[in-house]
Amino acid sequence: MIPAAFDYVAPTTLDDAVRALSEAGEDAKVIAGGQSLLPVLRMRLAAPSVLIDLGRIPELRGVREDGDALVIGAMTTHYEVQRDQLVRDHAALLAEATDTVADPQVRHRGTFGGSLAHADPAADLPAVALALDAELVARGPNGTRTIAAAEFFTDFFTTALDPTEILVEIRLPKTTGWRAHYEKFNRVAQAWSIVAVAAAVRVDGGMIAQARVGLTNMASVPVRATAVEQALVGQPASAESIRAAAAHAAEGTSPPTDGNADTAYRQHLAQVLTSRAVAAAAGV
Structure with a gap:
């Protein structure tokens, strides 16, 4: 058409x-x-x-450090994000997830900020931004404001952006030294996720010291699996403790029923994929 x-x-x-x-x-x-x-x-x-x-505005592109934060311009393409060394060093979860976005053609044209502003709950990167406690910086006629990822996604394809605001950049607290994995389940290659899990952990002396887990396509917005995170922290980085924590993955979620899966199946997938993602991240 x-x-x-x-x-x-x-x-x-x-x-x-x-x-x-x-x-x-x-x-x-x-x-x-x-x-x-x-x-x-x-x-x-x-x-x-x-x-x-926005394609002709150079100030909206690029990756830079700002103290303890990594700052990514909203117009930075997926291809640029997944190959940037700063991202790989300080935001490994974002690099892992971006590697799975669609196909090379889309990754060369699609942008990090565009994916977040579109706010599709089946998209890969909103859950990553949520799990990493991202802050999204918007500019409008009244100036600049910063929106926490937890407040940015409000409903299906809906964000906290005002109609006159433009997403300028995304600020990610550095997770240097953390291990990460993005586990994605879809019917065919390059399709939207039926469910996906973004997991990042910091392991210290064989124990899980910190954990971040975000869920894709488990509600009308990306979901932070806080019950899983709480169950992981302070536990040994073992298959048994990870499986026990992953059993909490579906708590508080309201996944849709559609032609790909029903609610119960998605909740089961969330538990299985969370166990796999955290285990892979922790090297178990």
């Missing part, structure tokens, strides 16, 4: 982009890599009057 007619704006600075979005109002859409928005436009599930392209 062909999208409905729209005006196209390609600003070269963030200030110009914010101004264009503010002037266009709620009838505008921001496009990053376009891997999620373009299919929606073609199916006419969205018909904005103005499309604002």
